Amino acid sequence: xxxxxxxxxxxxxxHARPAASIVKTANGFKSELTFIKDTMEVNGKxxxxxxxxxxxxxxxILMRTNGPDEAEMADAIQHLFENRFEE
Amino acid sequence: xxxxxxxxxxxxDLKEHNILSLSCxxxxxxxxxxxxxxxxxxxxxxxxxxxxxxxxxxxxxxGRGEQQYLLMLDKEKNYTNxxxxxxxxxxxxxxxxxxxxxxxxxxxSEATSTAILTTPLISSDFxxxxxxxxxxxxxxxxxxxxxxxxxxxxxxxxTGESGVGKSETALELIExxxxxxxDDTVRLKNINDSxxxxxxxxxxxAHHMEIRGLGIINLANLFGVGAIRDRKxxxxxxxxxxxxxxxxxxxxxxxxxxTFLGITVPKVxxxxxxxxxxxxxxxxxxxxxxxKKLGYYSAKEFDQNVLKWLESExxxxxxxxxxxxx
Numbered sequence: 043x044x045x046x047x048x049x050x051x052x053x054x055x056x057h058a059r060p061a062a063s064i065v066k067t068a069n070g071f072k073s074e075l076t077f078i079k080d081t082m083e084v085n086g087k088x089x090x091x092x093x094x095x096x097x098x099x100x101x102x103i104l105m106r107t108n109g110p111d112e113a114e115m116a117d118a119i120q121h122l123f124e125n126r127f128e129e
Numbered sequence: 130x131x132x133x134x135x136x137x138x139x140x141x142d143l144k145e146h147n148i149l150s151l152s153c154x155x156x157x158x159x160x161x162x163x164x165x166x167x168x169x170x171x172x173x174x175x176x177x178x179x180x181x182x183x184x185x186x187x188x189x190x191x192g193r194g195e196q197q198y199l200l201m202l203d204k205e206k207n208y209t210n211x212x213x214x215x216x217x218x219x220x221x222x223x224x225x226x227x228x229x230x231x232x233x234x235x236x237x238s239e240a241t242s243t244a245i246l247t248t249p250l251i252s253s254d255f256x257x258x259x260x261x262x263x264x265x266x267x268x269x270x271x272x273x274x275x276x277x278x279x280x281x282x283x284x285x286x287x288t289g290e291s292g293v294g295k296s297e298t299a300l301e302l303i304e305x306x307x308x309x310x311x312d313d314t315v316r317l318k319n320i321n322d323s324x325x326x327x328x329x330x331x332x333x334x335a336h337h338m339e340i341r342g343l344g345i346i347n348l349a350n351l352f353g354v355g356a357i358r359d360r361k362x363x364x365x366x367x368x369x370x371x372x373x374x375x376x377x378x379x380x381x382x383x384x385x386x387x388t389f390l391g392i393t394v395p396k397v398x399x400x401x402x403x404x405x406x407x408x409x410x411x412x413x414x415x416x417x418x419x420x421k422k423l424g425y426y427s428a429k430e431f432d433q434n435v436l437k438w439l440e441s442e443x444x445x446x447x448x449x450x451x452x453x454x455x
Contacts, residue, residue, distance in 0.1 A: 088274065089339045091274060
């Protein structure tokens with residue numbers, strides 16, 4: 043299990059397009075992806091789940107990956123966050 | 130929501146029989162105070178000077194008796210106990226029955242930034258509603274990945290891996306006239322350890338659904354207001370999984386259960402494969418659940434009938450054998 047704290051760096055926060063790109067990236071891996079914010083825990087392979095998190099600019103959320111390719115998945119997702127979802 | 134301030138309490142969107150009808154009349158600076166417990170205190174004893182075991186972290190409810198006592202203290206110009214009570218920085222004081230505090234009380238509450246609220250409800254009625262509200266606010270919650278629908282009046286929580294077809298199944302159920310409570314993330318609440326309530330995580334984003342191939346759709350607009358619901362008790366858990374030929378599925382209707390936040394609900398596991406009409410199976414499961422609530426267990430009843438029949442068959446056989454022997 044890999045856990046990392048990520049910060050939302052794009053101004054608009056996580057809306058539909060970033061959520062879709064997270065899910066698209068996540069679906070390339072076998073591991074499970076979970077995002078945790080406050081008491082909320084959502085499946086990272088679900089667009090509605092990620093949007094429901096309600097993560098505006100500068101929010102910190104915890105990412106957890108679990109499975110055979112957890113490290114690679116964590117790197118890919120982190121890369122996406124650091125790149126501001128190419129926005 | 131484990132973190133609630135007095136202002137949040139005023140803002141809670143409660144309906145009809147739950148409405149608290151609170152309004153703030155003084156001590157506005159105290160509205161940001163946090164309420165940390167679901168307990169309620171009637172401050173009769175502290176007002177008369179007994180402060181042992183005083184629960185200062187709870188909301189102080191002043192009924193008619195307490196209000197009369199305050200008036201008496203005011204006439205006597207005896208403010209010691211009131212001052213002491215407010216110095217505890219209680220979350221807020223609520224005056225029931227439309228009552229208003231005395232000028233001196235308002236001054237002291239402003240000085241200590243304690244919000245003074247008033248409600249037209251009588252104290253017993255107000256306490257009951259407040260208990261109910263706070264119990265829900267402080268109820269243990271859990272967010273799970275799944276779809277929550279109401280089928281024939283039964284709250285059905287559908288879970289399963291991503292891509293197994295939860296949303297599509299829910300869509301078909303809605304098409305058949307059932308209701309969606311939440312898609313994808315469902316917030317569960319344990320109410321008084323007696324039942325489980327499910328609702329959408331975010332009321333602003335509720336009743337939307339993501340369908341592969343279509344994107345995000347708004348169900349309230351597409352199917353009308355009759356197709357949605359805000360919250361519902363969870364009464365049946367349905368787990369969808371890919372059909373696994375090596376696994377044996379329930380064939381006679383056993384008693385499987387699922388536990389969420391310590392509350393047990395009946396569970397069915399439905400294997401999914403092309404050609405299997407999952408919505409119909411869920412509808413039937415919901416009907417079956419209703420029958421069970423009426424005390425009729427299809428599986429048990431069937432088994433009993435079989436046993437009865439076998440018995441009668443044996444009896445008859447015995448009779449025939451006896452006859453043959455004669």
